[in-house]
Amino acid sequence: MRSVMTRPFLKMNGAGNDFVVVNALATPFSPTVEQVRAIADRQTGEGCDQLIAIEPSNSADAFMRVWNNDGTMVETCGNALRCVGWVLMESTGKDRVVIDTAGGPTVATRAPGGQVTVDMGVPRLDWQQVPLAEEMDTRGIELxxxxxxxxxxxxxxxxxxxxxxxxxxxxxxxxxxxxxxxxxxxxxxxxxxxxxxxxxxxxxxxxxxxxxxxxxxxxxxxxxxxxxxxxxxxxxxxxxxxxxxxxxxxxxxxxxxxxxxxxxxxxxxxxxxxxxxxxxx
Structure with missing residues (x-):
């Protein structure tokens, strides 16, 4: 008989983009694709656009891992960065935290009215950075x-x-x-x-x-x-x-x-x- 593990979570949203956020700083969290889909299901699960894990990082306050509701792991999520930034700032008392992601590190800071500002970094505009399948001017591609x-x-x-x-x-x-x-x-x-x-x-x-x-x-x-x-x-x-x-x-x-x-x-x-x-x- 398979043992059942219970993991606490926060249900959060940033401008309506909603997340199930799991603290994995002390205990690893590695759901399968099927588990991610089950958690994200709005009829039978908790219901969310993305599943988020807050993991340890050697170079930042934390690492944010992101799964879309279809079970795929993706590089980053801007609204989730604000939510994770808020969690980290509330738990540490800091006004500024560094969050690493598969898309690179970001900085979250407190903003007026309980809002959060995230430095999303320099936009990547070369066709190979997007990436595109062939060279094009990214100001207006042929599509x-x-x-x-x-x-x-x-x-x-x-x-x-x-x-x-x-x-x-x-x-x-x-x-x-x-x-x-x-x-x-x-x-x-x-x-x-x-x-x-x-x-x-x-x-x-x-x-x-x-x-x-x-x-x-x-x-x-x-x-x-x-x-x-x-x-x-x-x-x-x-x-x-x-x-x-x-x-x-x-x-x-x-x-x-x-x-x-x-x-x-x-x-x-x-x-x-x-x-x-x-x-x-």
Whole structure:
């Protein structure tokens, strides 16, 4: 008979992007793909977009491991970084923590109103860094969705924020069906050997974006932190916005600043603890 291990967790969200967060600083946490899917299932499990483990690190306050709800492990997650940053700052009393990820280290700091700011680092803009399957100018890559002579979407920007993003510019905010249909089609396009997160930017003004995102391995979510950063970078490179913008997502509002002096992208947004619980593995 298999023994059952119980692991406490926090259910958290950042602008509606929700997580099951497990403290693995003292006891390792290595769920199988099937276990990740079971935990993330909104009907029979705890329900979440991503499963997060806070692990020890030799070079940072902690290492954040991220699984999407389909069981795949991914490089990083911007909204989860704010949540993990908040957990670490609350537990240590610090106002600044360093969080390592598979996409590289980041710094989280306290912001006014109980919010958290994360330094997402320098955006990676070379085609090999995204990565793309072939050399292209990432300000507008050769990709379209729909008929050749009248595409519904075309010439998106491509950016890596530690994970790959493609950003389409649209004249109005797309509905769920459009995001699902187009996003799922582009996510596994051969142009993106590691898959891609798909953003849809409706620019409301030079400092205000409405964003919807189809996340690689997670689908349509209420918010995507790295997606908001990629949207601002892609928009600024095309002259659609400046280097600072408010980004409205389905679950709330994020403030994104692409600092000209450092070239780093800073994301500020809310953190919410929904509840506590225990996983039976």
């Amino acid at each position: 379209q969705v729909g008929p050749i002579d009248a595409p519904l979407l075309h010439t998106p920007g491509a950016v890596s924020m530690g994970n790959p993003h493609v950003v389409f510019f649209v004249g109005e905010t797309p509905d769920d069906g459009f995001v699902r249909g187009s996003g799922s089609l582009v996510e596994h396009h051969p142009m993106f050997p590691e898959g891609v997160n798909v953003g849809f930017v409706h620019a409301l003004s030079p400092d205000h974006i409405r964003l919807r995102v189809w996340e690689r391995g997670a689908g349509l979510t209420k918010a995507c932190g790295t997606g908001a950063c990629a949207a601002l970078v892609a928009s600024a490179r095309r002259g659609v916005t400046g280097r600072h913008a408010t980004v409205d997502v389905d679950g709330g509002r994020l403030l994104i600043d692409w600092d000209e002096a450092s070239d780093h992208v800073f994301m500020t947004g809310p953190v919410e603890v929904e509840r506590t619980g225990a996983l039976n593995l």
